[in-house]
Amino acid sequence: MHFIYLDWAATAMPDPESLKIFTETAVTYPANPSSAHGPGRDSAGFLSELRSSFAGLLDCGPESIVFTSSGTESNNIVFTSLLSRAPSARRRNSIVLSGIEHAAVYGPASLLRSLGYDVRLVNTEPNGVISADKFLAHADETTVLASVMHVNNETGSIQPVAEIAEGLRGISSRYGNKIHFHVDAVQSFGKIPFFPVKWHIDSAAVSGHKIGASRGAGILYTAHPLPALYRGGDQEQGMRPGTENLAGSAAFYHSARAALESLGERAAHASSLSRHLREKLADFPECRPFPGFSEENYSPYIVTVFFPPLPGEVLVRCLSDEGVAVSTGSACSTRKKGHTRVMEAMMLPKSLAASALRASFGPATSMEDIEGLMKALHKTVPGLLRIARN
Numbered sequence: 001m002h003f004i005y006l007d008w009a010a011t012a013m014p015d016p017e018s019l020k021i022f023t024e025t026a027v028t029y030p031a032n033p034s035s036a037h038g039p040g041r042d043s044a045g046f047l048s049e050l051r052s053s054f055a056g057l058l059d060c061g062p063e064s065i066v067f068t069s070s071g072t073e074s075n076n077i078v079f080t081s082l083l084s085r086a087p088s089a090r091r092r093n094s095i096v097l098s099g100i101e102h103a104a105v106y107g108p109a110s111l112l113r114s115l116g117y118d119v120r121l122v123n124t125e126p127n128g129v130i131s132a133d134k135f136l137a138h139a140d141e142t143t144v145l146a147s148v149m150h151v152n153n154e155t156g157s158i159q160p161v162a163e164i165a166e167g168l169r170g171i172s173s174r175y176g177n178k179i180h181f182h183v184d185a186v187q188s189f190g191k192i193p194f195f196p197v198k199w200h201i202d203s204a205a206v207s208g209h210k211i212g213a214s215r216g217a218g219i220l221y222t223a224h225p226l227p228a229l230y231r232g233g234d235q236e237q238g239m240r241p242g243t244e245n246l247a248g249s250a251a252f253y254h255s256a257r258a259a260l261e262s263l264g265e266r267a268a269h270a271s272s273l274s275r276h277l278r279e280k281l282a283d284f285p286e287c288r289p290f291p292g293f294s295e296e297n298y299s300p301y302i303v304t305v306f307f308p309p310l311p312g313e314v315l316v317r318c319l320s321d322e323g324v325a326v327s328t329g330s331a332c333s334t335r336k337k338g339h340t341r342v343m344e345a346m347m348l349p350k351s352l353a354a355s356a357l358r359a360s361f362g363p364a365t366s367m368e369d370i371e372g373l374m375k376a377l378h379k380t381v382p383g384l385l386r387i388a389r390n
Contacts, residue, residue, distance in 0.1 A: 003323050007360060009327075015258070022251040025250040032243055033047045033243070047244055050250060057253075064223060066239050067240065068219060068220050069217070070215075071184065071205045072104035075102075077228070077240060080111075081227045082095075082144065090115060093142055093143070094142040095147070098124070098130050099341075122135045126291055127293070129292075129297050130160065136164065136171065139179060143171070144179065144180065145179070146179055146180070147182040150194060151302075154304060155343075156299035156300075156304065156360075158192065182205075183196070183205075184205050185204045189207075189210075189256070190256055191259070191266070192299060197223075202224070203221060203223065204220070206218060214251050217245055220239070228240075228241070270299075273365055274301075277374075287305050306352050306353075306355045306356055307381065308355040309355065315355075315380070322375075322376035324372060326357060
């Protein structure tokens, strides 16, 4: 069956040119970059070139680029770096993060809470956007780490990370303690403007497979080296020991450069798809848009709506049977209990959150794909609503 793929926020369709570069790199540079022989030195030289190239994309020094396997690993490196602190110090330290973080941040933060850290969660306003003032009010002289995602993966809401970063610098100056500010930029890098150096962000996680590269390639941007929990070799300044994924990183660089070079063009395409879908969804009186949605505060790549009282999982399965791939939210949380945590942190009632449906786009998404989704919705929703109401 041919599928209409509208789940790009979970993973992008692979870019054929990136896959070609992956294979070519694996063949051209087969040796371990840590090996001392000639082929190893060739691989190490190419890895150094890649690091400098990525640094150029992020406008930072090459020492700020740490190659990882994913956005999840990048996030975990930052949070687990706090485990180097003595247990007595942990009980005197706090962490502030938004209540809408991906599991890749929420999970390690929960671990740190269980080990003594005071973890403070800040929910969004009803429009799905964090109030910078409210977030900053939770930071004080005990705060050592703050974290806010740039674009929420379930709704597309854009968070004011530049404003928060500026406020945290002021708090650090006032109390004389350094607050490390981390941003999960997995859903924003290559899609909307993101300037970690200009915005004074201390670290950021990005991922290759969200923009068409192969899975297994990520980057941690870090303004300063972090204490490492991992132990092994001294690759990546000791922050991420293990043999580097040279082919995956090369493919990632190709996709990242292509995405950034066409950032405006791709965003305009996604905006036209988003507007068209929202207009078409108005045909369903039962369909409810996200409360407080505005184009200014939301990524054009994600459209989340609600079909109460239909469970989102049921609608996703029925649409799949019609050849359309969409989701209810985060792919990483689909099989977990309490997977409406993020929606509830956006002040939505659980009953509404459970009926969420997310469509997400990429460069290859077409208007015909949107029409295909609408055809499938018109075929499935009326019957499901009759069943739900009886």
